[in-house]
Every structure is written in structure tokens, then in C-alpha cells.
Amino acid sequence: MSATPGVQRQWWLVADREMRERLRDKGFVFSTLLLLVIVLAAAFLPGLVSGGTDRYEVAATSTTAPLLAERPGESGDVRVEVRTVADAAAAEAAVRAGDVDAAVLPSASGAAEVVGDRNVPSGLGEVLTARVRGAQAVGLLTAAGVDASTAEQVLTLPPPAQRLLDPDAVDPFTTYLLGLAFAVLFLQIVVIFGYSIAQSVVMEKQTRVVELLVTTVPVNQLLVGKIVGNGLLALGQIVLLVAAGLGGLAIAEPELLESLPSVPTAAVWFVVFFVVGFAMLSCLWAAAGAMASRLEDLQSTATPVQMLVMLPFFATFAANDPGTLQTVLSYVPLSSPMVMPKRVLQGDVGWTEPLIALLVIAATAALFVAVARRLYENSLLQTGRSLSLRSAWRRAA
């Protein structure tokens, strides 16, 4: 068994172990499912809540029932079934028992009253009001000698027409929401997997496994293995979530995707930005992990890195609308993964701008990797207490 060690594949062994451990972790699997549910809910729920036809049952007496005939020009979103009951008391009892959603009863003032239990569903209330008013108006007009069809005509005069100059323009609220979704997803996944890299590094320090590892694996390969292992899982999660989001929207809101054809392109760019952005940030998380000695120290050594993700995230809120700030942030390496996909969404940029932003991130990543490598290498075997940035940087290997 005098095998010559395959040096080039050690990073893959490390990555492989990372992924196995993570996939076996119930917390990881659960959080992935939770994110998936949130994304799907975000795609489907608005449609479920606002869309569709609502059906109501309404009680009326023989006096009020004629007032509730369907009016011409009703939207049809609300369907009302009228149930005629003997008297007001019976109607109130039915409302109280929940058998009907509301009742329309004669009132002392002459006009009818709409009776609900705790409230009257707002859509239903509007329809009932319109029907009662219409019926009363027609009654008054015919009493005044106007013939019934003219009275109806007057009451259903069409509203002034609307003419839109740019009906296909993208709803800024929609792009805001989608841009926010990209930014939140980036932040969330980078922090989750960044932390898991940092934890895995501290754990190896804390359990002293690292001492065994460094006798056979060059520190570089160890670092690369950790980043690749966690990065692949993060990429898998991002692709899953983005695909679920797009698929959900395609089913629930097809007209939204039609009106915003840039969504799939933006999503693809987002994934590409995520990969490069993750590579840039993950090495810093590894360094933060190496500078801690125990899991409890991680909170403090990881804070600066966390800031490097959180601050750009909050900065994107100041750049919701197209403008100079948004353009600048779409090139700044720490914020561009959260901003440039949104600019693609807005249809502001072609493919050169994102490409340039990617190159900027790649250059930053090269710098970060060099810095992190040094911090990581210098701190890895220092098991006493957590290191300050300065001492981790200085300590000659």
C-alpha cells in the first residue's frame, strides 16, 4: 500500500466530507425546506388571497329581498345567494349562528340596513350597498314618472374611460419586491453557509482534528475544500429556491412574467453573481473561524465579516430606484450581487455591465482569498484563545 498521495484531489476529499456532514445535519435539511416553503408561499399566496370568486349567503325578508337583485355591470367577483326568511328575528338568528354571512333588513329610517355578526366582509358590504341603492333609486325614479329602462340606463352610465400612455411599463413595486427577494436570498444564504464554514473551521480547531489534517493536507487545499463543499451546497440551495420562485410565479402569476420578460435573465445573472460573491465572502468566513478557538468565540470574530454582508444589504434600500447611487452600488463588489440583478430586472443594462461588475468581484475575491489564506494559515494551530486581527496577520507561519 505504498500509494503515492494524489495531492490534487485532497481538496475534493475535504469538500466531500463537508457536504456529507451538512446533508446529514437535520437542521440544514429543515432550514432548506423552510426557505423553500417561504419562497413558494411568496409566489402563491398573493394570488390565493386576492384572486378568485367569493361566495356569500345573505338572509333577507320578503320586503328586502327584491332590493337584492343583481345589478347590471357588477364585477362578478362576489357572488351573493339570497335566502328569504320569515322575519327580521329569524334573519338575525341566522347571522348569529353563522348560517349566513349577513342579512339585509328593513330599517326604521326607511332605507334598508345591512346586518353582520362581528363585521360584514368588505367585498360583500360594497355589493349589497350598491344593489340596495340601485334598487331604491330605480323605485324612486319610476315613481317620479321616468320609465324603468331609462332609469336603469341613467344608473349604469359608463365611467370615464382611462387611456394609459405606457401600459407595458414595469410596475416599480413588482421590481422592488423581486429585487428585495434577490437581496434577501443572497444575504440569507451567504450568512447561513458562511457561518457553517466558520463553524466547521472552529470545530476542527476545537476538536484538534486540524492538527491531524495539516500533517497531510496543505492549508490551501483545506481552505479550498471547505469553500467548495459549502459553496456547492449553497449553489444547490440557490438554484432550488430561484427555480421554485420562478416556477411558482409562472403558475400563480403568469401575467406578471409576461409583463416582465427580464425576470428569467435576471435570475440567471443572480445565480452567477451569487457564485462569485460567495467565493469572495466565504474565504473571509473561514478566516473568522480560524481566528476563534471555540464556538463561543465565533460570535466576535465573525462580526466584521457579517458586517461586510449586512451593511451592503441595508445600503441597497437606499437605492431602490434607478439613479446614480444604484448604478454605483451595482459595481461595488460587496453590494453588486444584490443590486446588479435588479438593474437587469429593470431592463436598464445589457450583458456588459453585469460582466464588468463580475470582474470587479473576481478581483476583490482574489484579494480577499490572499488575506484570508494568511489569516487562516497563521491562526489554524493557535488553540489558546481567539486571536486579534493584528496578531493573526502578523504571526509568522
Added chain:
Amino acid sequence: MLVLDSITRRFGDRLALDAVSLAVPDGRMVGFVGANGAGKTTTMRIALGVLAPDSGTVTFRGTAPDLAQRRRFGYMPEERGLYPKGRLLEQLVFLARLHGVDRAAAATRAQDLLDRLGLGGRAQDKLESLSLGNQQRVQVAAALVHDPELLVLDEPFSGLDPLAVDAMAELLRERVRAGVGVLFSSHQLDLVDRLCDELVILAGGRVVAAGEPEELRRGRSGSRYALTANGPLDWVGDVPGVRLVESAPGRVVVEVEGSDADQRLLAEALRRGPVRSFAPVVPSLSELFSEVSR
């Protein structure tokens, strides 16, 4: 043979190792003893290339070991080091493969070792579910799983019961017979005495004694004698060249100076009455240790 030549290492202002030289020949078991903080772990780390010396050289079979060669070393760090949540077989295979063993061979070897150590049935258990003693055995397996050509073991016996010590000692002996050099540290001096072929004693970052244990003790025993007799022994200190070290009724230990002082002492004792015994005192390893470490 692993050779450390004049290794010096500082941590800040503290001189941890001061010109440490030692050799671990192939097929020999070298015991490494020293008080806490004497520099044993630092020496071992430097031997493995985990830590760089400030000066001095490490050579293995004549050349400075590169990474490929260091992968043929087996290491057991003092503070241990395995994944608590990892399954036994899986982490042994992982470590073996990091050392360049292919997957199939790694799996066979890992399972063999676990069987040998009485853990064959727990290959799929997590490390943290094992007792400390059993975790220790797995740690040994981790050092052996890639069939190393040199073993560096920091306190391999601490925390093991006598049976486990014997099992592990046999495992190591077997490797030694196959030509593997073993450097192991321990605070259990009787154990070291029993197991090692050679001994290196470290004190304050310096090698204060090195060689075969028997030879070391004899070298130190030259001037000490124990005398047992029936009569009173209070006269012993008055013999020229004899100094009383220890005195009990009927038995004294003395240190003699000059080549014939021992004979003068014996003659005087025989003149005074029957002598039960008169012999050089061979110090135990712990006596030797406390003497040279002082």
C-alpha cells in the same frame, strides 16, 4: 531513521526547544519523557512538519521530508483530534484517503483496525457515542490507518485501562517488528520502561539524557550502594569516602567516592558482623527522571 538535529524553537521570548537532537531508528520504539512544558509536543510537531523550527534540521532516511513523505508518517496528537459526530469507519477512511490510500484499500484497512481494537461492531457509530477509552483506540487507528513508515504518538497510553494498554502495545510492537520507527511520549514511566527500546528525556527544552534505558540507569548507578546487615550501622558515615544517603534500621544507602571506598566499606562491615546484602543501587526510571530533570 528520523533524525532531529539541533532543533531550536522560540515562541516569542520563550525558548521552547534548545538544540534538541534525537533519532528514531527504523524498527525501534523510542520513549519520549519530560515534565509538562518540557517541549515534547513542540518537538513532535516539528518532526511532523506542522511547525517550523527556528534553526536545526529534520531528516527522514537521509533527506528533509517533503509533504509526500510526511504523508507516510502517522501522528496521534496529544489533544486527540477526530470529528465527534463522524462515524468511525467513515472518518478513518477519510483520513486514510487524505494520506493517499485509495478508497477500497482504506475501507479494508479501517475495518481491520477497528476489528483488531475490538470496535469492529461499532464502525457505523458516531465517535462521540464511544467511551473515552474507546475513542482513544479509534485515535490510534487514525494514526495507523494509512500504514505509516514512522509513528509519532503524543501520550498514546493516557486514559487507557491496563488491558487496552497491552492491546495497543502489541499493535505498536507489531509495527515496530515490520520496521516502523515509533516515537511516543508518556508520563507513565513504568510503561515507558517496559515498552521502549530507547529513551529520550527532555527537560526545559533540552535533551538531558538519551540511550537505552538499562544503559542509562547503570550509568547513573555507579556510585550508589545499599548495605543490609544484622548489627547497628551508625558507623557507616565515618568510613573515609563514604557518604550516608539514606538510613533505616539494618539498611543504609550510601554514595561512595574513589575507586576502593566500596571495598573498604564492605570489609569494615564484615569485620563488625554478618552482612546480608551489599549491592549497587540501580535507580528506577522515575528516580532517573527526577534526577536528570532537576
